[in-house]
Amino acid sequence: MPPETKADIQHVLRSINKSRFAFPRSMVIFITRKQRVKQHQENVTLITRGLLLAGLLCCLPVSQPLAKDCLSASEYQRQLIDNTTTQDLHAVEALSQSILSSCPAPLDNRLGRVVDAATIYISLFKLQTDANDAQARLLTQDFSQSGVAEQAFYYQLLASYSLRQGQTKQALSLTHLLTNDMLKNLEPQESASLQLAVATIHFDIEFYQSVRELLSPLLDHPQQAVKMRAAILLWYTPQSQQQLNQSLAIVRQYQQLPDTLLKVSALEVLARDASARNNLQQGEQYLSEAISLAQKLGATSREIDLKLMAAELFASTSPQTSLITVPVTALNSSQQLALTEQEIASATQQQQWQRASILHEQALKLREIIDKNKSLAREYASFELVEQARQLEQAQQQARLQALAAEKQEQQRLIYILALICAVLGLTMVSLLFIKKRRAADHFEKLANTDGLTQVLNRRAIQHFAEQVSANSKLRKQPFVVALADIDHFKSVNDTYGHDAGDVVLTEFAQRTNKLIRQQDRLGRWGGEEWLIIMTNTELKAVNALFTRMQSAIRTVSAAGHELTITFSMGAVAGDGSEPVEALIQAADALLYKAKHNGRNQLVTTVAP
Numbered sequence: 001m002p003p004e005t006k007a008d009i010q011h012v013l014r015s016i017n018k019s020r021f022a023f024p025r026s027m028v029i030f031i032t033r034k035q036r037v038k039q040h041q042e043n044v045t046l047i048t049r050g051l052l053l054a055g056l057l058c059c060l061p062v063s064q065p066l067a068k069d070c071l072s073a074s075e076y077q078r079q080l081i082d083n084t085t086t087q088d089l090h091a092v093e094a095l096s097q098s099i100l101s102s103c104p105a106p107l108d109n110r111l112g113r114v115v116d117a118a119t120i121y122i123s124l125f126k127l128q129t130d131a132n133d134a135q136a137r138l139l140t141q142d143f144s145q146s147g148v149a150e151q152a153f154y155y156q157l158l159a160s161y162s163l164r165q166g167q168t169k170q171a172l173s174l175t176h177l178l179t180n181d182m183l184k185n186l187e188p189q190e191s192a193s194l195q196l197a198v199a200t201i202h203f204d205i206e207f208y209q210s211v212r213e214l215l216s217p218l219l220d221h222p223q224q225a226v227k228m229r230a231a232i233l234l235w236y237t238p239q240s241q242q243q244l245n246q247s248l249a250i251v252r253q254y255q256q257l258p259d260t261l262l263k264v265s266a267l268e269v270l271a272r273d274a275s276a277r278n279n280l281q282q283g284e285q286y287l288s289e290a291i292s293l294a295q296k297l298g299a300t301s302r303e304i305d306l307k308l309m310a311a312e313l314f315a316s317t318s319p320q321t322s323l324i325t326v327p328v329t330a331l332n333s334s335q336q337l338a339l340t341e342q343e344i345a346s347a348t349q350q351q352q353w354q355r356a357s358i359l360h361e362q363a364l365k366l367r368e369i370i371d372k373n374k375s376l377a378r379e380y381a382s383f384e385l386v387e388q389a390r391q392l393e394q395a396q397q398q399a400r401l402q403a404l405a406a407e408k409q410e411q412q413r414l415i416y417i418l419a420l421i422c423a424v425l426g427l428t429m430v431s432l433l434f435i436k437k438r439r440a441a442d443h444f445e446k447l448a449n450t451d452g453l454t455q456v457l458n459r460r461a462i463q464h465f466a467e468q469v470s471a472n473s474k475l476r477k478q479p480f481v482v483a484l485a486d487i488d489h490f491k492s493v494n495d496t497y498g499h500d501a502g503d504v505v506l507t508e509f510a511q512r513t514n515k516l517i518r519q520q521d522r523l524g525r526w527g528g529e530e531w532l533i534i535m536t537n538t539e540l541k542a543v544n545a546l547f548t549r550m551q552s553a554i555r556t557v558s559a560a561g562h563e564l565t566i567t568f569s570m571g572a573v574a575g576d577g578s579e580p581v582e583a584l585i586q587a588a589d590a591l592l593y594k595a596k597h598n599g600r601n602q603l604v605t606t607v608a609p
């Protein structure tokens with residue numbers, strides 16, 4: 001057996017022998033779990049009997065002097081809380097010893113609680129100490145008369161112990177009570193240790209959000225131990241680089257701490273940090289300092305943790321073989337897994353394939369147990385704690401989203417209104433511009449197509465219209481009429497009554513004729529007193545009726561204070577689109593000439609040539 005292994009076994013045995021509830025050496029190491037339970041029950045009976053006997057002996061003749069040094073339960077309790085906050089394991093052990101040796105047995109209920117709490121606390125760090133009885137007693141205690149701080153202290157201790165024992169649901173139930181019923185009722189100076197305890201449990205079940213929320217405010221805590229514990233746990237919790245550096249800066253002040261478990265934890269963080277930075281030498285220094293301190297304090301459980309870590313991070317200088325000396329059954333599942341993984345590495349290195357395979361199976365089972373516990377814890381936590389937090393968060397988020405949505409909706413509404421106003425304004429402006437432009441275009445078109453004096457179509461426009469009608473007639477095979485009219489002896493009107501009177505006659509002729517023709521027909525001024533009438537979809541014979549109506553409509557015109565008698569002559573032809581419009585007009589002109597020649601005031605028609 002290598003000297004290191006021997007030394008480790010001896011160390012473990014020394015620690016066991018020191019314990020108040022020590023089991024005989026042969027019963028603790030290398031026995032099965034079943035045997036351990038049986039032995040444990042027998043030992044508890046023995047110990048209880050022993051204690052009763054000792055208590056009776058103590059109480060008989062010497063109870064008075066001992067009672068003299070016995071402090072009040074509240075004072076012991078205050079000291080215990082202080083010592084657990086600073087993680088001073090020696091002080092807790094001394095306190096427990098002091099109560100047992102100074103106070104009269106049997107201890108009263110409150111003193112018994114303090115001793116039980118101390119026993120539980122010690123057992124968290126010392127492998128050999130079983131605190132199941134203390135746990136059972138404390139769990140059945142009635143704390144209704146105690147203050148919140150006192151009750152919280154016992155519950156957090158019970159929660160930590162339950163978790164260590166794998167009683168996850170119990171641990172979480174207690175944590176639930178702590179966070180929901182007690183944490184909010186505590187004074188800030190009282191709540192720090194409770195926040196730390198709850199955060200430790202939440203860290204174990206990877207409920208990191210809660211850990212950050214609980215511990216971040218403690219980084220400014222006036223008490224060094226509180227600040228340090230928060231920084232240490234936060235260092236392990238996923239967080240931003242800035243927060244990590246803040247935690248590390250606090251942990252680096254570890255030298256200010258007395259030789260306590262807290263210092264061990266700080267050194268462990270620094271060793272891990274150095275290893276992460278590849279500064280192996282410094283990492284090993286920190287770690288060996290931590291191991292020495294854990295040994296000095298008798299914190300076997302912490303010592304094992306550190307040795308496992310040494311084997312994992314600095315394998316060259318901390319051979320894993322030294323760890324196998326520890327009784328496996330005394331380790332918790334995580335420690336057992338880490339140890340098994342070390343052994344697998346060793347077996348693989350030595351090419352002991354069969355052994356490696358068996359160990360691998362064991363590791364798988366262990367991991368399964370750990371994962372199952374964690375998932376159970378998370379499941380439980382999610383129902384009991386996370387769900388509440390999530391619901392609250394969801395409600396807040398919902399409210400924020402609703403507010404945002406309302407704001408956005410309002411903004412959109414304003415944008416829509418503005419857009420609508422702009423659109424309406426724009427549309428109105430465009431419409432106005434369009435209308436104006438259209439009117440201008442219409443105006444210019446009308447100007448371009450209208451005779452200035454008489455306001456009927458001018459020569460160009462009536463010719464264009466005639467061509468359109470001709471083309472349409474050809475297409476639809478419909479006849480149309482081209483008629484050319486000329487006022488008789490118009491020159492004499494001008495000569496007799498003046499040019500203005502002549503203009504009046506021209507205007508009256510145009511307007512009155514325009515009223516007589518159909519909507520689809522057009523009248524245009526062809527020359528001075530000459531007019532072209534285009535009658536669409538019309539047989540030539542229909543022009544007779546028009547001529548007669550025109551004669552009676554135009555017969556008298558008032559101009560220059562006189563009633564003038566006006567007659568006109570007209571020549572008309574029918575077309576079907578087969579001949580050019582010019583030819584039809586020329587034909588109509590020829591017939592007009594004929595009408596003039598025949599004595600005027602008459603219509604001459606013929607079919608188109």
Ligand SMILES: Nc1nc2c(ncn2[C@@H]2O[C@H](COP(=O)(O)OP(=O)(O)OP(=O)(O)O)[C@@H](O)[C@H]2O)c(=O)[nH]1
Binds near residue numbers: 527528
């Ligand atoms: N007041 C006025 N007279 C015009 C206008 N345009 C042409 N005239 C006149 O119209 C007259 C036309 O006369 P003529 O061509 O000799 O024909 P007429 O006197 O009507 O005789 P017949 O056509 O043969 O019956 C001329 O005296 C022109 O000066 C006009 O816009 N206003």
